[in-house]
Amino acid sequence: MPDLPSPQDATEAALFSECWDAALSYADLCTAGSAAAAELAREAFEQGIRELREAESGTVRGYGRRSTRLPRIPLLLTAVRSTAAAWEDAGQGHKLDPDLRLWLHSDQAARYTGPPLERPVALRGLRDLQPADAELLWLAEAEALPLPLVARRLGLDPATAAGELAQVGRLFRDRCHRNHLDSPMDAECRSYARLLDAVTRSPAADTPDDLSRHLATCHRCAEAAACLRLHGGGLPGALAGGVIGWGGLAYLERRRRAAEVRLGAGRPDRPDPDGGDPADGTARARVARHGLLVAALLVSLLALAVSLMPFGDTADESAERPDADRQPVADPGPSLPAAPTASPDTPSPSASPSPSAEPSAGHTPERTPDRENPDPEPQGTSSATADGEPAACHADYDLVNQWPDGFQATVTVTTRDPLDSWRVGFAFPDGQRITQMWDASLDQDGSRVTATAADYNKSVAAGGKLAFGFLASRDGTNHPPSGFTLNGRTCATV
Numbered sequence: 001m002p003d004l005p006s007p008q009d010a011t012e013a014a015l016f017s018e019c020w021d022a023a024l025s026y027a028d029l030c031t032a033g034s035a036a037a038a039e040l041a042r043e044a045f046e047q048g049i050r051e052l053r054e055a056e057s058g059t060v061r062g063y064g065r066r067s068t069r070l071p072r073i074p075l076l077l078t079a080v081r082s083t084a085a086a087w088e089d090a091g092q093g094h095k096l097d098p099d100l101r102l103w104l105h106s107d108q109a110a111r112y113t114g115p116p117l118e119r120p121v122a123l124r125g126l127r128d129l130q131p132a133d134a135e136l137l138w139l140a141e142a143e144a145l146p147l148p149l150v151a152r153r154l155g156l157d158p159a160t161a162a163g164e165l166a167q168v169g170r171l172f173r174d175r176c177h178r179n180h181l182d183s184p185m186d187a188e189c190r191s192y193a194r195l196l197d198a199v200t201r202s203p204a205a206d207t208p209d210d211l212s213r214h215l216a217t218c219h220r221c222a223e224a225a226a227c228l229r230l231h232g233g234g235l236p237g238a239l240a241g242g243v244i245g246w247g248g249l250a251y252l253e254r255r256r257r258a259a260e261v262r263l264g265a266g267r268p269d270r271p272d273p274d275g276g277d278p279a280d281g282t283a284r285a286r287v288a289r290h291g292l293l294v295a296a297l298l299v300s301l302l303a304l305a306v307s308l309m310p311f312g313d314t315a316d317e318s319a320e321r322p323d324a325d326r327q328p329v330a331d332p333g334p335s336l337p338a339a340p341t342a343s344p345d346t347p348s349p350s351a352s353p354s355p356s357a358e359p360s361a362g363h364t365p366e367r368t369p370d371r372e373n374p375d376p377e378p379q380g381t382s383s384a385t386a387d388g389e390p391a392a393c394h395a396d397y398d399l400v401n402q403w404p405d406g407f408q409a410t411v412t413v414t415t416r417d418p419l420d421s422w423r424v425g426f427a428f429p430d431g432q433r434i435t436q437m438w439d440a441s442l443d444q445d446g447s448r449v450t451a452t453a454a455d456y457n458k459s460v461a462a463g464g465k466l467a468f469g470f471l472a473s474r475d476g477t478n479h480p481p482s483g484f485t486l487n488g489r490t491c492a493t494v
Contacts, residue, residue: 020045022143023076025254029097029247029438030084036095040083048079070127071135073143074243081112081245099436103246112245117183122227122242125176133168140165141236142243142252144259169230176227188214189221196221200228216404226403237401237408249408250438253400253469391492392416395426395484400469406435407478410469411451413486421458422466423488424451426481432474439468449481 020041027041028034052075069075084096085104093101103109111119126134132154139150151161177197185193192214199205207215215222226238240248396412413424424440427447434444440451451468460466484491 019048019072019076021258022073022255023048023080025258026077026080026244026247026251029250029254030080030100031095032097033095040080040087040095044080044083045076047083048076051075051079069131070243071131071138074126074138077244077251078112085109100246109245120242120245121176121179121183121224122238124179125172125227126239126243128175128179129168129172133171136161136165137168137172138239142239142255144236144252144256146259169235173228173230176224180224180228183220185220189218192221196225197228200225203231222404234401234403237403249401249471250436250469253408253410253438256400257467390416392489393484393486393491395424395486395491395493397426397480397484397493399478399480402474402478405475406471406473407432408469408471410467411484412465412467413484413491414463414465415460415486416462418462418464419458419460419466419487422453422460422486424466424468425449425483425485425488427483428481429479430474430477432472432478432481434470434472437468437470442470 023045024037024041027044028037031037031040052069052072070078084100087093087095088101088104096104112123116124126137129137136150136154136156139145139153140147145153147161147165148158150156151158156164180196181193192211195208195211196215199207199211215225223238223242226234227242229235236252237249240252242248244251393416394414396414398410398412400408400410402408411424411426413422415422426449428449429447431447434442434449437451439457440453443450443452451470453466457466482493484493
């Protein structure tokens with residue numbers, strides 16, 4: 001067994017824990033089961049750590065003195081994606097999520113390994129930032145960590161961190177705009193490039209109808225628009241989609257929920273699943289499943305934790321950059337402050353909703369919806385039944401993000417009674433179609449959707465909550481669903 005990290009390695013161990021949690025979370029999205037997720041994450045993590053070391057020493061072409069690298073976490077996430085592609089090429093694709101396998105053979109996947117000027121502008125823009133600035137942007141936007149916590153981890157002054165993040169956002173926008181103009185594009189796209197820059201600078205600017213129609217049909221210009229529009233809350237999606245690629249939005253949702261649980265954040269009426277609420281059996285199941293994965297790999301990964309050192313620019317690298325005369329907006333200084341670490345017998349707080357806790361689209365649920373006895377179509381919702389009794393459940397629909405032809409949402413249901421399994425039904429009013437769902441198995445028949453519990457989250461205590469998320473397509477309007485039911489019983493909406 002490798003030696004445990006010494007006290008002076010506390011920072012490196014904390015970074016290891018944070019990066020491993022992120023890599024395992026994405027690996028679980030990419031695979032068809034927990035064992036495959038752990039195997040994929042381990043292989044990708046080892047590859048990513050080697051790349052980080054080699055990038056620091058400047059021994060790898062494309063890294064080091066004449067170019068920047070991705071921040072730690074997105075570098076490891078891209079290592080997961082590239083390792084999954086290697087599995088597919090080596091005949092191990094049966095371990096992967098079926099939708100990922102299709103994506104790996106698509107033109108979209110080819111962009112990440114093709115000519116540099118054809119890669120997503122978000123990926124190129126993040127690489128163009130100095131490492132300290134890129135770390136700040138990724139942690140605050142993609143990992144959903146509160147800015148004071150990000151400031152402490154990066155050695156920044158919390159009082160000025162918001163201003164520094166805003167400045168980094170503007171730098172990122174500038175790099176993305178420049179990269180978009182440098183990209184190969186046809187005459188129509190180029191004719192809209194400067195107009196696109198203008199209308200995305202101000203939240204008050206109206207988008208002309210002809211530009212809107214162009215963005216609805218041109219994926220690459222829409223991708224650039226998401227990076228250029230810093231207002232409106234779309235930056236995390238632009239980062240994740242451009243840097244990670246497949247499953248980026250689902251990864252964002254997992255990290256957002258992980259941050260809520262880890263920090264006790266979220267809505268006031270949402271109990272902290274790690275905070276000791278004895279009624280939350282779902283959270284305990286998630287922690288248990290993640291703990292099994294981590295325990296199985298702890299021995300081999302502790303060795304990597306010892307060697308995970310802070311990575312930053314060398315003096316020679318900064319000296320040879322075109323913008324070397326500008327100091328990074330976020331300069332973390334010589335070392336990062338240590339984050340609290342959990343004892344070996346206690347699941348990491350950040351592990352609760354992490355990878356293994358979230359099923360991929362390829363996971364097989366314990367039970368499927370009963371097509372011969374579907375959920376009834378309720379005629380409305382209220383907070384009480386006809387005889388005045390409180391409703392058996394309350395449903396909360398949260399539209400997380402949307403774009404011209406799709407959206408991301410989560411459903412949270414609070415149950416009055418204990419459940420040993422659950423099935424949530426609802427109906428879309430505008431022809432929306434769900435394309436991917438996590439934390440439940442999907443069945444959609446026309447407008448009616450049924451989400452069935454997975455094996456790890458089917459038990460819910462009285463007064464507890466169950467939740468699942470999904471990505472969906474839309475054509476035009478996107479009104480919220482109605483007619484929520486839980487195991488065939490009408491839910492009130494909140």
